[in-house]
Amino acid sequence: MEGTTGANSTNRNLTTPGCAVLLDINDGDRLAFAHLSPHASVKVGNAKCLLDPLVGIPFGSVFEVQSGPNGHVLVRLQHPITESKEKESIESEEAVESMCRDNRALIDNNTAQTLSAEDIEQMRREGATGKAIIEALVANSASFEAKSAFSQEKYKRRKQKKYAPHVLVRRPSARSVCEAYFAKDPNKIGFLRMDTLALLLSLANVGANAEVLVLDMLGGLLTAAVAERLGGHGSVCSTFHTAKAQTVDMVRLFNFDTSTASRVFRVSLSELTGARYATQKAQEAKEAIDASDGLQEPPCNGETLLTAPRAEENISEPKQGRIEGNKAKLSAPVEDMTRWASQGFSSLIVGAPYLDPWTVAQCMLPLLASSAPFVIYHPYSQPLAECMHHLQAEHMAVALQLSEPWLREYQVLPSRTHPNMQMSSTGGYVLSGITITNM
Amino acid sequence: MLAVEASLRAEGERQIKEGDVVIVYERHDRMKAVIVARNGELQNRFGVFPHNEWIGKPFGCRVVGKKGGGFVFLLAPTPELWTLVLPHRTQILYVADISFVISFLELRPGSVMLESGTGSGSLTHSLARAVAPSGHVHTFDFHEQRALAAKQEFERNGIGHLVTVTMRDIQGQGFPEEFVGGQADAVFLDLPQPWLAIPSVASSLRCDGGICSFSPCIEQVQRTCEALTIPEFTDIRTFEVLVRTYEVRQEFLQTTLQCSTQFASDCLLKPPPQKRQRPQKGRTVTKKAERETRPVIAKPYPDTKGHTGYLTFARRST
Structure with a gap:
């Protein structure tokens, strides 16, 4: 076993001051990103809790909101899974009898619970734990005993969520960030679902030492996801086609170490295409090949070519330098630029919901090496279909495939297994292919 | 590779x-x-x-x-192309499941990964790419010939230094002692009775590390989830992932339709102005282009994989 690996993963598993965390409140009911800076807080229901207790704990830890005389505090649970034991007991003890109960005798007139809201508030003021409140609710419920075991479990879980909310501290990763945004604010990531993101990364052959070109107009999710897979080996060049580089702020959620963050670059598309074109022209001249059957000028429109040559002035992000090493560098070292221009990138990922894929492909495929895989994501299928048709007609690539991922989650419980009642009906479309040389 | x-x-x-x-x-x-x-x-x-x-x-x-x-x-x-051409010794995993497993287990360079069984090595290639250059994939299969054949392929495809193939019955014997104490960052099981291996997974997986079990049958999933319902595991989730591929081509679609002229002039939307000028030359010379459009269209391929397997994930509790 590599010593470095073990040590590495232990360090990575602890939260540090200032690091980003994904707070999963009540089993995914709410997801929130936070930086563990001093005095940062999170609102759970009506309770405002300081995040200070979250520093220096392992990722994956569970906290409970407890109310005390000084307001609400987050207290770490040492053995979070007590309910799983309860589940087991359902299986064994008089399970059959309680499972057969049904709600035929239930009269839904809101009188089953004798504990009033004031009583509960009183208990809370006196510092009763969430568990004690739930026990009191159960004891004062006329209908609880008549419920089936499943229903009792559901009742308790619902009350726990209300009176003793749980906060799970998740490590932000491409998968968890994508899932959280897809649930919260899918528009920000162009409706890219986590399985689609996974497919993009695989089909683009992203792995250590790859040199990945990314057109990321999904807030930085693609850039960060690639950087995470590279782990500081290879490079991700997150390009932009506008005068002002679009933001890749999500990179900051990933707690990248210096070596990983140092391999994230931002270079304008006009600069990349210009350098590639010049290098190829020079090469052609050297090889004394007739220029006519060489590569044509990348068919970028004038607007793109006229954008600012260097992008240093674009450092306009307001919160820059908040976490060192988590910022993508604007511009890349000369040796990287030279290598990209002469050898081409080893793969390409495009996520630009408001650009025409065929225009993008014409401009960006020449930046790739030969036999390089590329993937273009789009929330709509039609623009990708047209792009695929053009690529086929122009013989620009092989192994072209337009695909649509599909993902269904299941509830798996004893005697109650079925697909979830709600599912996402689209996670977007992916056009993939491999570049070829025409010689 | x-x-x-x-x-x-x-x-x-x-x-x-x-x-x-x-x-x-x-x-x-x-x-x-x-x-x-x-x-x-x-x-x-x-x-x-x-x-x-x-x-x-x-x-x-x-x-x-x-x-x-x-x-x-x-x-x-690439691992994706290899999946399409490799010699099948067993049923294999395809790109939809593979990509999802790698992403969900949050593998990255340096991760230590346990896999059983090796099978035809389709997933193993992608695992090796994900943990390279400093991580390692330990893969186990109880079938000697399969393990040997896989080992040779890994060597030939240039991932031999990242993968150790061992002949071992994980269901019966569990993962080797050397991983006890949370030495693995992630575990993948593709076994007929994965629930038998869960206790060994619990002792081999580091805190917050992920396990994935792939099973084609829901009964297997049911038992695996029951086995995972112990304090050592949390976040138990089961998914099914598929990919639908589309056939893309250009199709001729006629735009002329016989109907009453009265109706046509009253109810149909007027064609764009440049087309309106042409009929003045006479109906007989109407160009083909006016009688049809040629849109690029896409429809799913009629036959597709309807099921590969269920993916059950869990996380080692912290």
């Missing part, structure tokens, strides 16, 4: 040389892995292809066959 660090990259890194594995591409559904040998030869319906002509050419090039006159492309191997 894996990328080489930029500073160590040789001059002709992307050029085909003797001993390389190349993917010979005929069509999207017809590919073959070939090891380039001096004086070797490939024959297919497109003709005869002497390997000697391939050496020194860049990956991604097109080569024309002798006699047949057809051509093929020579592609650089």
